Structures are given as structure tokens and as C-alpha cells.
Amino acid sequence: MKPAFERILLATEHTEFDVGAERVAFALSKHCGLPLDGVFPMRSNPEYEIEAPQLVVKAEREAAAKIAQICAAAESQGVELNVSARRGEMRYREVVEEATRLHSDIIVVRRRGKRGFLAQLMIGEMVSKIVGHAPCSVLTVPRAAQMWQRGILVAVDGAPSAANSVKLAIQIAATCGLPLTVLSVAALDFAPQRAEAESIVAHHLATIQAAGLQGSGMVRTGKAFEQIVQGAQAAGADLIVVGRQSDGGIVKAMLGGTAQKVIGLAEMPVLVVRN
Numbered sequence: 001m002k003p004a005f006e007r008i009l010l011a012t013e014h015t016e017f018d019v020g021a022e023r024v025a026f027a028l029s030k031h032c033g034l035p036l037d038g039v040f041p042m043r044s045n046p047e048y049e050i051e052a053p054q055l056v057v058k059a060e061r062e063a064a065a066k067i068a069q070i071c072a073a074a075e076s077q078g079v080e081l082n083v084s085a086r087r088g089e090m091r092y093r094e095v096v097e098e099a100t101r102l103h104s105d106i107i108v109v110r111r112r113g114k115r116g117f118l119a120q121l122m123i124g125e126m127v128s129k130i131v132g133h134a135p136c137s138v139l140t141v142p143r144a145a146q147m148w149q150r151g152i153l154v155a156v157d158g159a160p161s162a163a164n165s166v167k168l169a170i171q172i173a174a175t176c177g178l179p180l181t182v183l184s185v186a187a188l189d190f191a192p193q194r195a196e197a198e199s200i201v202a203h204h205l206a207t208i209q210a211a212g213l214q215g216s217g218m219v220r221t222g223k224a225f226e227q228i229v230q231g232a233q234a235a236g237a238d239l240i241v242v243g244r245q246s247d248g249g250i251v252k253a254m255l256g257g258t259a260q261k262v263i264g265l266a267e268m269p270v271l272v273v274r275n
Contacts, residue, residue, distance in 0.1 A: 001211070003032060004171035009104035010038045010081075011095040011130065014066040018110045020141040022070065024269060025108040026077045027147035028139075031176070036074065038083035039098040040067055041091035041126075060085075092129035100135045106271075108139045111263060123263050131244065131259065131272050137168065138244075138272045140263045148172075148239035148269065151179045153232040155224070155242045155262075156204055158196065161275035162243055166204045168273050169241045170211045180208060180215045181235040183228060189221040225261035232268065240270045 010025035012018040029036040040063055049056050067083045074081035086094035099107050112124035123131075123140065131138045154169035156162040166182070173180040184200045186193035201217035208215035218235065220227040232240050242259045263270045 001171060001174050004168060004175055005032055005106045006034070007102060007104045007106075008032070008034060008036055009095075009099050009102060009107045010036055010083075011041065011098075011107055011109040012038065012070065013040065014070050017112065017143060020143040020145045021108050021110045021139075022073065024139070024141045024145060024147050026074055026079045028108065029079045029081075030077065031147070035080040035082065037098075037102055037104065038067075038070065038081055039095055040070075040083055040085045041094040042085060042087040043089065043091050044087040045089045090129075092126045092133065095126075095130050096133045096135065105136045106139055107134055107136060108141060111140045111142045123260055127263075128260060131263070134274065137274050139269055140272070141269045142267055145267065145269050146238070148176065148178065148237075151181065151235060151237040152176075152239045152241060153181045153183055153218075153228070153235050153237035154204075155183050155185070155228045155231075155240065155258075156200055157184060157243075158200055159243070159275075162200075162204070163207070164275050165241050165243045165273045166207055168271070170208055170213060172239070172241075172271075173213055173215075174211070179235075180213060181218055181231070181237060182208065182215055183218045183220065183231045183235075185224045185227045185231075186219060186221045187224070194219060194221070224258045225265060228258070228262050229265045232266065238268045240266055240268060242270065242272055243275050244272045 063085050071081050088094045109127055152169055152173050154165050182201050182204045184197040186197040197219045205215050205217050218231055220231050242262055259272050
């Protein structure tokens, strides 16, 4: 079976909020036997550089020191890490462009920086935009999260693109030797909706079994993002896989979509699969 990932990119500013992403990226790199790419995004603009060159120099020195710390931490874990610092007006764009340049197939990033006054379910603006614009799948990691060791839950609906999420979940489950659960959520507890969800689960379970794995199915009723997180907890999973939906070029994961809410609520890594 093809490996789940072949080129991993860690996006970090090496703050207290990035420690989970760094921990999981190192573990994933070691597990896959791959070197790790890194990108350190820095906010800057031409006016700032002209008017305050001394501050630019200071920022670059601080970034260099942080990058050295990250590389030392990776080396202590036996991970080969190459970090590039990129400057631009929008940090998310630097991350996305680096992933494009490197042909990365996964970006590992924190869930959020400092929490704003809005909301348990909010994720950081930079992270939201990375999820929405990335050319590949994005793994968001809370500060305290670890590399998955217990199980994987993949959330699916009736969209054809759900097959991409299931395919990647199968690859991860196979390489990690972990149980895989397929979940579909019915918005209402009525027979037709539950029957549709059960049919969706059965379809994807057949795909899992055809790949030589044993999977389990689950149907829950209610708000999708709440039921996905609760379903993962019930299944004993410590990785959630969801799809990144798009509609007419507008990525729903950016503004209140199910993926964003799952990321904000879950205390485990969430893999958002590019469809």
C-alpha cells in the first residue's frame, strides 16, 4: 500500500502554542522514516522594512534563534529538519506557497495562537486560512496533543469527495496498525435520514474491507461537528479525519464550516483532507 505521506511540512513560529504541532510532526517524521521540512512564517511589508530597518534586523535574529532551537529539538529526537524562514504581509500565504514549492502532501500546524474573546470553537485566523488555501491536507494539532496511538475516526457524508478522506484514513490506519471507524451524522433522528447515513457508512466500510482492513461503523444524530468529536471519543480514537468542503470556489472550512468547528472543539489532532 502507498504510504500515507511522502513529504511533511511543519509550519511553526516556535511559540508555546506550537509545541503540539512540533511534537507530532517529529513523531510523524520518525514513524514514516522521512526528513521533515519546516517553514517559519514572518509578517513583514516593504513600508515596515524601510521605516524600521532595525526592527527587521531584530526580528530576523529572533527568528534565527528560534529556528536553531527547533532544529536542535528535532535532532535530539533523531529527526532531520530543514527550516526555511519566509517573510510576507500574510503569514498563511507564506506557508501555502512553501507547501506548493516543496510539493508537500501534508502541513502540520498548531490549532490556534492566543485565544480571542470569541469562542471556544474559533481557530486561529492564520490556521483557518492555511486550511482553506493549502494545496494539500492539513493536520491541526492542539498544544497538549500527541501522535495518535489508539484509533482513527473518519467522518463522511454523501459527497463523492468523502472517498478521498476514507482512502487517506485507510493508508494511515494500515501503516500505524490502528483500528478505523467510519462515522456519518444524520441531522435529524428520522428513519429516512438514519437510513441514508447507514447506507453511506456501509459503502465506505466495504472500501475499507476491500483494502484488507477491519473497520467499524457508527451513525449518530445531531449537529455534525459535535457528533464527530463525541463519536471519536466514544470510539477511543485519537485522530479525526474530515474532508475540506468547497462550494463554487468558496472553502467552507474557512468560515464556520464543520471542519473548522471540529478543529476548534477536538482535543486531538484533526486531519483536514483536501478534496
